[in-house]
Amino acid sequence: xxxxQARVYSTSVYPREESETTPRFEILxxxxxxxxxxxxxxxxxxxxxxxENVLIRKYSLTVDVGHVLAFDEDLGQKxxxxxxxxxxxxxxxxxxxxxxxxxxxxxxxxxxxxxxxRQNSLASIPMCQIILTSSSSPISIRDLSAKYISKLxxxxxxxxxxxxxxxxxxxxxxICRNCRHVYRMDVGGGFSGLQxxxxxxxxxxxxxxxxxxxxxxxxxxxxxxxxxxxxxLKLQEAPDxxxxxxxxxxxxxxxxxxxxxxxxxxxxxxxxxxxSIYQNKVKGQSAVAIRNPYVRVVGIQTDLERDIDHSxxxxxxxxxxxxxxxxxxxxxxxxxSQSIAPSIYxxxxxxxxxxxxxxxxxxxxxxxxxxxxGDINVLLLGDPGTAKSQLLKFVEKVSPIAIYTSxxxxxxxxxxxxxxxxxxxxxxxxxxxxxxxxxxxxVCIDEFDKMRDEDRVAIHEAMEQQTISIAKAGITTILxxxxxxxxxxxPVFGRYDDMKSPGENIDFQTTIxxxxxxxxxxxxxxxQARDRTIAKHVLETHINGxxxxxxxxxxxxxxxxKRYISYCRTKxxxxxxxxxxxxxxxxxxxxxKQVHQKEVQVNERSSVPITVRQLEAVIRxxxxxxxxxxxxxxxxxxxxxAIRLFYASTMDAVGQDGESRQDLIQxxxxxxxxxxxxLPVGWSTSYQTLLREFVNGxxxxxxxxxxxxxxxxxxxxxxxxxxxxxxxLRVGV
Numbered sequence: 001x002x003x004x005q006a007r008v009y010s011t012s013v014y015p016r017e018e019s020e021t022t023p024r025f026e027i028l029x030x031x032x033x034x035x036x037x038x039x040x041x042x043x044x045x046x047x048x049x050x051x052e053n054v055l056i057r058k059y060s061l062t063v064d065v066g067h068v069l070a071f072d073e074d075l076g077q078k079x080x081x082x083x084x085x086x087x088x089x090x091x092x093x094x095x096x097x098x099x100x101x102x103x104x105x106x107x108x109x110x111x112x113x114x115x116x117x118r119q120n121s122l123a124s125i126p127m128c129q130i131i132l133t134s135s136s137s138p139i140s141i142r143d144l145s146a147k148y149i150s151k152l153x154x155x156x157x158x159x160x161x162x163x164x165x166x167x168x169x170x171x172x173x174x175i176c177r178n179c180r181h182v183y184r185m186d187v188g189g190g191f192s193g194l195q196x197x198x199x200x201x202x203x204x205x206x207x208x209x210x211x212x213x214x215x216x217x218x219x220x221x222x223x224x225x226x227x228x229x230x231x232x233l234k235l236q237e238a239p240d241x242x243x244x245x246x247x248x249x250x251x252x253x254x255x256x257x258x259x260x261x262x263x264x265x266x267x268x269x270x271x272x273x274x275x276s277i278y279q280n281k282v283k284g285q286s287a288v289a290i291r292n293p294y295v296r297v298v299g300i301q302t303d304l305e306r307d308i309d310h311s312x313x314x315x316x317x318x319x320x321x322x323x324x325x326x327x328x329x330x331x332x333x334x335x336x337s338q339s340i341a342p343s344i345y346x347x348x349x350x351x352x353x354x355x356x357x358x359x360x361x362x363x364x365x366x367x368x369x370x371x372x373x374g375d376i377n378v379l380l381l382g383d384p385g386t387a388k389s390q391l392l393k394f395v396e397k398v399s400p401i402a403i404y405t406s407x408x409x410x411x412x413x414x415x416x417x418x419x420x421x422x423x424x425x426x427x428x429x430x431x432x433x434x435x436x437x438x439x440x441x442x443v444c445i446d447e448f449d450k451m452r453d454e455d456r457v458a459i460h461e462a463m464e465q466q467t468i469s470i471a472k473a474g475i476t477t478i479l480x481x482x483x484x485x486x487x488x489x490x491p492v493f494g495r496y497d498d499m500k501s502p503g504e505n506i507d508f509q510t511t512i513x514x515x516x517x518x519x520x521x522x523x524x525x526x527x528q529a530r531d532r533t534i535a536k537h538v539l540e541t542h543i544n545g546x547x548x549x550x551x552x553x554x555x556x557x558x559x560x561x562k563r564y565i566s567y568c569r570t571k572x573x574x575x576x577x578x579x580x581x582x583x584x585x586x587x588x589x590x591x592x593k594q595v596h597q598k599e600v601q602v603n604e605r606s607s608v609p610i611t612v613r614q615l616e617a618v619i620r621x622x623x624x625x626x627x628x629x630x631x632x633x634x635x636x637x638x639x640x641x642a643i644r645l646f647y648a649s650t651m652d653a654v655g656q657d658g659e660s661r662q663d664l665i666q667x668x669x670x671x672x673x674x675x676x677x678x679l680p681v682g683w684s685t686s687y688q689t690l691l692r693e694f695v696n697g698x699x700x701x702x703x704x705x706x707x708x709x710x711x712x713x714x715x716x717x718x719x720x721x722x723x724x725x726x727x728x729l730r731v732g733v
Contacts, residue, residue, distance in 0.1 A: 050101065064132075082150070164231075175219060176200045252294040264479065265417070349645060354391065358484075396444050417479055462483070588618070617650075
């Protein structure tokens with residue numbers, strides 16, 4: 001070796017430092033000690049849990065990281081900082097304890113015998129999976145950076161895609177093609193690649209002859225290898241965590257063994273996992289050192305499980321006492337409805353309907369397997385500028401789970417579910433849409449009338465059966481979509497036309513209308529006193545900022561409302577009292593009779609159908625009002641308010657085509673005839689003169705009817721308006 005080359009050579013002159021790492025067997029003993037000796041309230045919880053699981057042949061152990069930290073802080077810190085190295089040791093410890101439980105007589109022999117015999121005795125017990133739970137503060141997907149690689153992380157989100165199960169090898173048996181040497185090789189978890197030995201590792205032949213095995217001699221014997229189930233999931237940020245204007249981030253998850261098939265698309269959950277990296281095998285990728293992140297799942301906590309298992313931690317005792325005191329407030333229903341969008345003036349009944357929608361009724365499971373929905377659907381149909389979209393935006397803020405979407409920008413696949421193909425494996429998998437992701441909450445659909453008919457039909461099943469059936473690309477499945485729908489739409493002509501029936505104004509099929517529990521027709525009526533009040537309210541809001549909202553008496557803050565809604569939905573499921581059900585039955589018969597009489601009078605079917613679904617709607621509204629007061633039984637007072645609300649919404653929409661519309665049509669026809677007699681062809685008169693003669697004079701017609709008659713005659717080219725509609729000229733027949 002020449003020292004003339006430009007190299008730097010070094011040698012160690014100090015004694016080597018002692019390694020501070022704890023030997024592997026010491027860590028193994030600590031984990032065994034933790035499983036056997038950790039106790040809470042005189043119960044050895046992990047020893048008992050492992051015993052119960054092993055006896056039913058479920059080889060897993062669910063461990064709280066906080067308990068490991070409480071038992072031994074250094075061990076817990078190691079588990080958090082180096083989970084990839086610690087978890088296999090932890091699983092070995094659990095396996096040895098499981099062996100002690102299943103074969104107690106052989107334990108002493110195996111412990112006293114050589115290490116090989118000990119391994120053979122353990123071979124009959126599979127590896128016990130350690131599932132970790134934690135109560136540490138979660139990290140957002142967009143905050144995961146390089147410093148978290150190989151660390152234990154806890155990330156919340158919604159599962160938007162789940163692949164089918166695949167088998168991943170944990171131990172491969174290799175055999176040399178030439179000398180038949182058998183070699184067993186362990187495989188890492190996650191998406192990590194696999195590199196087979198390039199040269200034969202078998203012993204040299206006797207007699208000093210050279211080995212003749214070629215390069216890459218090993219082939220895999222699949223029958224003798226060990227495999228586990230693996231599933232790839234896709235986790236996306238929850239919509240309420242995404243900043244405005246940003247795309248929601250997502251990350252791949254790799255789940256194995258008992259953590260597979262635990263969650264379906266649309267489930268909100270918190271994932272405990274190891275933040276890892278893998279190299280994506282994409283053709284033409286030039287950056288050799290770039291790695292893609294994924295999370296190796298070591299624990300899944302769904303929101304539903306967390307509510308059931310740790311209900312005391314979700315709501316503190318102080319909160320529960322505060323909510324119980326709030327539920328006993330005499331005018332809570334009024335106060336709660338006033339707190340919904342307080343900056344919007346009026347719309348009292350709509351706000352009360354939204355209160356019922358946020359609470360929801362009671363979901364029922366019948367003995368024959370049928371499910372009756374408890375979620376309430378509301379449609380707001382009306383003129384522009386009546387604050388429909390603002391109400392939808394407020395509901396999105398106040399509901400614990402909510403998704404806001406616009407009808408024009410939503411397709412059937414975006415609302416329900418789509419089938420995607422994975423780039424690497426070319427397999428199909430499902431991705432949930434808005435109705436699936438809002439499972440257990442509210443979907444706010446604005447511009448509902450701008451949706452295409454085929455897209456609107458896609459949500460029929462989701463609104464009534466609360467499921468979404470998919471049969472695409474060989475995937476046939478059913479997803480849950482237990483959501484309420486709050487929709488806002490404009491009439492066909494932009495504004496509501498009193499001259500036309502609700503059927504001509506609404507232009508929705510009866511199939512979709514019957515699925516809405518309450519339909520509100522919101523008109524922008526011209527009323528001088530009301531206009532003055534609204535103008536004053538709007539100006540105060542603009543001048544004083546938020547003070548107008550503060551002045552609303554008895555306002556409940558949004559955060560408190562959100563928590564109270566969660567509490568009511570979790571804790572209360574009211575049922576009807578016998579008196580209330582009797583009253584509802586008699587009212588439903590009366591409503592059907594009333595609608596039938598109107599249909600006979602007008603001689604056409606009602607565009608807003610009144611079916612058995614509407615009876616169920618009133619039941620749900622009754623239960624939601626009882627739920628607001630945390631009452632276990634819905635009584636007659638709740639029924640009275642529910643029926644009043646139903647009459648103010650859906651029955652009002654049915655009554656729009658009653659006698660008043662017929663009278664108006666007749667009045668307009670009379671004015672048309674009189675105008676033709678009053679104005680010969682070629683003559684003109686002023687609008688004020690006609691106003692004095694027809695409205696303020698002895699004829700006493702409505703001003704609206706006169707305006708309608710003039711518009712109709714103008715469209716027929718019978719008259720022309722001149723001088724900014726102040727003068728009317730008769731030009732035709």
